[in-house]
Amino acid sequence: MGTALVYHEDMMLSRLLWDDPECRIECPERLAAALDGLRQCGLEQRCLRLVAREASEEELGLVHSPEYVALVQRTQALSKEELQVLSGQYDAVYFHQSTFHCARLAAGAALQLVDAVLTGAAHNGLALVRPPGHHSQRAAANGFCVFNNVAIAAEHAKQKHGLHRILIVDWDVHHGQGIQYIFEDDPSVLYFSWHRYEHGHFWPFLQESNVDAVGRGQGRGFTVNLPWNQVGMGNADYLAAFLHTLLPLAFEFNPELVLVSAGFDSAIGDPEGQMRATPECFAHLTQLLQVLANGRVCAVLEGGYHLESLAKSVCMMVQALLGDPVPPLSGPLVPCQSALESIHSVRMTQAPYWMSLQKQDVATMLNPGSHSPDGTPATLLPGGPTCEAAATTLSSFLDPLHLSPIPPIRTAVALTVPDATLPLPPGVLCQEGSAPREETEAWARLHKSLAQDEALDALGKLLYLFDRIxxxxxxxxxxxxxxxxxEATLDVAIRRALCHRAQRLFCVALGQLDWPPDLADDRRILWLNIGGKEAAASSMFHISTPLPRTTGGFLSCVLGLVLPLAYGFQPDLVLVALGPAHGLQNPQAALLAAMLRGPAGGRVLALIGEESTPQLASTLARVLHGEAPPNLGPFLMASPEDIQALLHLRAQLEPRWKMLQVAGEAPGSGGSEPAAQSQPTEGPFPAAPSGPPFWVA
Known part of the structure; x- marks a missing residue:
């Protein structure tokens, strides 16, 4: 199995035949740019390429009325003038004689992708399509969309493949009201959308795009709207939305399939979105989604109107789908006030419907923010750089279109006694090398426990593998x-990383492992012990918390503490040490390792005990190689003790680690500090550079 790429060049036939400033951005060049980018980066060749088929009228009828399908079919015989008159009856739509053919191919591509993934022919994939679909409704075209590709695919997955829980993640910058209308009373589909809203002043200008639209009847709580009320949302805001809103609900929902309405008008440079998320951000979002549904993620292209930004964002997403390490995010990761207010509002609104959000917030909702992420008053008025100047700036950021170098070996396993029966995925290297004996013995002299032959052999293998990472x-x-x-081996690993000039090392220690006392003040190391007796932070870089005993508690710990710390710290390397009596089940250890691949660009070293089962080593190897972790099992709500521990640590740590925030700060508490200036104030390492400028149209 691999990653499927579904497209058909006929989808470039439809184009605008008259002058319409609103519609001209939806052009064939969008598809051509995405395909060219994939070919230029060598990604298309690595995918299972499928030629899209046309959806049948019966398949279109899964969500559309027969009368509407017949109306679109008749456009094949209309003149240019007749097409223009018909187009004017809809909002932001144009028809072409090829529209019916293209739209059937777009819907068919989504169906073909879902069939490939659900039958096991592919593990995940992307359908590159146009026209897009998420605005289309049962009997109406809308917002460039003719047939609702993702909604048709979801209904098809339910009816043909018998699925009962489908998650739709819509990260297009516009609200996919078409999908919402189709499934708003259906508890088998969880629909999540973030979108530029501007308190209702941004297209499609709908009250039902707001946070309080949660579904109807049995579907209440299965529509989740996260409205962005200002422009300029960036990587930190998007990650915070995933960690604190989408993923808690998704794990509780436990989907069998994830469909992504992948609109890249939410990326930097797009004239529609005016947002700041870099293309690499979409690789991280994709990787986070791949821990769900056994990795069965089907993405379908929606919007995206800056060709260079669109192309690189698509490449980054496909790179993540292929299981490659994703490039680390640059710049300070500090969510803005307006984003935090939206996230908090969603959590409060959805809490009655989801155990994963209950009793976990203590802050009160603040007044709507009036400042943009750079600290200036938010505005949509002209006055920023011209389109030409902005395009030049963005081109210098995106050009040349290439991917970050990927290490020759994605994953290596170093065991003192290699087990020939250890089931490992193809491409995982069983390492036999070891560091020179003299070097190993020199390090071993730091601890008496390393003098034994068995420990010395293990240390030599660790040093050799560590240096290669x-x-x-x-x-x-x-x-x-x-x-x-x-504990001694972990201590050596930390010191070896620092000798190798590692600037930021995130160490997640589980079980009976203690912090090296002479490194307590070294802020190049962020130490998190999961398994301590109590929740405590002796400093902003030395944190301990008890091991949660329920799935809900464990997920709250990972999503609400571990990952926000990791992304905020932006480590060069992540060390995951499973010490004696660590208490983790194999699926929990696998999930933790899989989700920590993102913050450090894939550089993760897992240190396990030799007494661990071969199944643990095999499972960790698979997730570090890019496979999905096994299911955690039934969702059980976090205990009051686990919730209290998380809230206690969040209150202590939020002033330093802003990614922990789930609500805006009160006036005068520092929340209005400009994000671009919210650099780390502790530690010897230099602050990361700020992100690139964004286009204010």
């Missing part, structure tokens, strides 16, 4: 050590 030859790895030497 730090030198860029290997992306991620797994190594084992005797339980009696686990």
């Amino acid at each position: 730090l030198d860029g030859q290997v992306s991620s790895g797994i190594t084992a050590t005797p339980a009696s030497a686990a």
Whole structure:
């Protein structure tokens, strides 16, 4: 199995035949740019390429009325003048003699992708289509959309494949009201959309795009709208929305399939969105979604009108679907006030319907923000750089279109006694090398427990693998050590990373492992112990929390503490150490490792005990190699003790680690601080550069 790429060049036939400033941005060049980008980066060749088929009229009828399908079919015989008159009856729509053919191909591509993934022919994939679909309704075209491709695919998955839980993630910058209308009373489809809203002043100007539209009847709580009330939302805002809103609900919902309405008008440079998220951000969002539904993620192209930004964003998404390490995000990750207000509002609105959000927020909702992420008053009026100047700036950011170098070896496993029966996915290297004996013995002299032959052999393998990760030859790895030497081996690993000039090392220690006391003040290391006796932060870089005992508690810990810390710290490397009595089940360990691949660009080293089962090593190897982690099992709400521990740590740590925030700060508490200036104030490492400028149309 691999990643499917579904398209048909006939989808470029439809084009605008008359002058219409509103519609001219939806052009064939959009599809051509995305395809050219994939070919230029060598990604198309790595995918399972499928030629899109036309959806049948019966398949279109899954969500559209027969009368509407017949009306679109008749456009094939209309003159240019007749097409223009018909187009004027809809909002932001144009028809062409090829529209029916193209729209059937677009819907058919989505169906073909879902069939390939659900039958096991592919593991995940992307359908590159036009016209887009998420605005289309049962009997009306809308917003460039003719047939609702994702809604048709969802209904098809239910009726043909018998699915009962489908998650639709709509990250297009416009609200997909068509999908919402189709499934608003259906509890088998969880629809999440973030969209530029401007308190109702941005297209499509609908009250039902607001946060309080949660569905109807049995579907209440299964529509989740996150409205962006100002422009300029960036990587931190998008990640915060996923970590604190979408993913808690998604894990509780436990989908069997994830459909993505992948609109890249929410990316930097797009004239429609005016947002600041870089293309790399969409690779991270895709990777986060791949931990759901056994990795069955089907993305379908929606909007995206800046050709360079669209092309690179598509490439980044496909890179993540292929399982490659994704490029780390640059710039300070500090959500803006307006984003936090929207996130908090969604959490409060949805809490009555979802256990994962209940009793987890203590802040009160603030007044709507009036400042943009750079601290200036939000405005939609002209006055920013011209389109030509903005395009030049963005081109310098995106050009040349290329991917970050990927290490020759994605994943390596180093065990002192290799198990020939260990089931590993293709491409995972069983490492046999070891560091030079003299070097290993020199490091071993730091701890008596490393003097034993078995511990010394394990240390040599760790040092060899660690150096290859730090030198860029290997992306991620797994190594084992005797339980009696686990703490000493971890101590050596930390010191070896610092000697290798690692600037930021995130160490997640589980079980009976202690912080090296002489490194307590070294702020190049962020230490998080999961399994401590109590929730405590002796400093902003030394944190401990008990191991939650329920799935809900564990997920709250990962999504509400571990990942926000990791993304806020932006580490060069992540160390995951499973010490004695760590208490994690294999699926929990796999989920933790899989989700920590993103913050450090895939550079993760998992240190496990030699007494661990071969199944644990195999499972970790698979997720570090890009496969989906196993299901955690039934969702059980976090205990009051686990919730209290999370709230206690959040209150202590939020002033330093802004990605932990789930609500805007009160006036005078620092929340209005300009995001571009919210650099780390502690530690010897330099602040990361601020993000690129964005286009204010």
